[in-house]
Amino acid sequence: MHPAFSVVFFTTATGAGYGLLALLGVLGPLGFIAPDFWLGFVGMGLALGLIAAGLLSSTGHLGRPERAWRAFSQWRSSWLSREGVASVTTFIPAGLFGMGWIFLGRLDGWVAAAGVLATIGAIVTVCMTGMTYASLKPIAQWHSPYTLPGYLIFSAMSGSVLVNALLQGFALGSTIPLAASVLLTLLGWGWKLATWRYNDQLEIQTNANTATGLVGGTVRSLEWPHTEENYLLKEMGFRIARKHSAKLRRVTQALAFGLPILLLIAAFALPWPFAAVSSALAAIVQFAGMLVERWLFFAEAKHTVMLYYGR
Known part of the structure; x- marks a missing residue:
């Protein structure tokens, strides 16, 4: 699939924003966060700002952005x-x-x-986003048991790292949010590795023979339906070289998981304000890493419509 940056940023920003919102919505009432003006202003501003920026970015991939409002009318059948x-x-x-x-x-x-x-709404929205991709049967890499939980795990992971950075910035940090951030980042790392392993071993049952019903021999395309690139080839037929995929996977592991964990562990031993700086760097680096991870999520997906073009 063609990894448009507008959609890549949308899924990354809203995932982090909803994760932060969900945690603030429960941590505040439970007494883990003080009702401070500036803490609330920065925390809610960051959460809603990420969500709004992501939602606005998603319209950039629409052919007619001014008609985006019409998508709300199909809620009975469309994730x-x-x-x-x-x-x-x-x-x-x-x-x-x-x-x-x-x-x-x-x-x-x-x-x-x-x-x-707000917490319930954030969780439901992330689930809807995950199901938008998990429900697409023509894309086997998305139509898997790993997609929806992955969206929830990554959202919780990003949100927890942001919460920790927020509390550290106001000198309110403690071992609980730090430990939770490390554990959730480790969980996200493990889930991503398991997802890659599943996709790499995935055997696509659909081929040119099953699509045409001609199972007596090997179906081959004599020539393409047309001689120039079209929408399907651009959006559904994007291909990434295996060497580039392997390199970007290593970049994802380093930025989204490995380096943030090291920075969070360092925050345990560092005094304030160095712990706050380390926590903020962890959030920034992880966000950059998740942009790469989301890009791969789209780039490595294969749509079965490409069988029509002999791919």
Whole structure:
């Protein structure tokens, strides 16, 4: 699949933003985060800013962005439409939670209820995003048991690293968010390795013979349907060399998982403000690594429509 940067940034930014929002929505009411004005302003601003930036970026891949609103009408049958509805709906409790925290200095009562609803909305939206890809049967690398859990794990991982950086920045850090960030990053690393192993060993059952029903011999294409590139070849037929794929996988492991873990471990031993700097660097490096991981997620996917072109 063609890895358009608008979609790559969308899935990375919204995943991190919803992960941060989900954690803030429960940590605040549970008393792990103080109802401080600047903490709420920066935390909610970062979460909603990442979400909004990602959603706006996603429209860049549309042929007619001004018609994006029409996608909301297909929520009965489309996971993409459900994702849009869930993302917009989540802004309501998230906005109430943010206003109560920032302007009223409260994280109890109706503000706590709004935070819990925002957490639920964030989780549901990430699930809708994951199902948008996991439901596509023509793409075997996505239509697998690893896709939906992967979206949830990576969102929780990115969100926890951001929460830790936020708390460290306000000198409120503790071993609990640091340890959670390390453990979730290790979980994400393991899940990514397992996903790659599954995809590399995947045997696609569909071929030119099964597609045409001619099972008595080997079906071959005598010539292409046309002589020039078209939309399908550009969007569905993107190919990446194996050597480049292997290199980018190593870059993903280093930036998204390995280096953030080292920086987070360093934050355990460093005093403030060095621990805050190390935590912030971990969040920045991981975000860059997840951009590479999302690019590979699209680039390594193979659509069965390419059988029509003899690939």
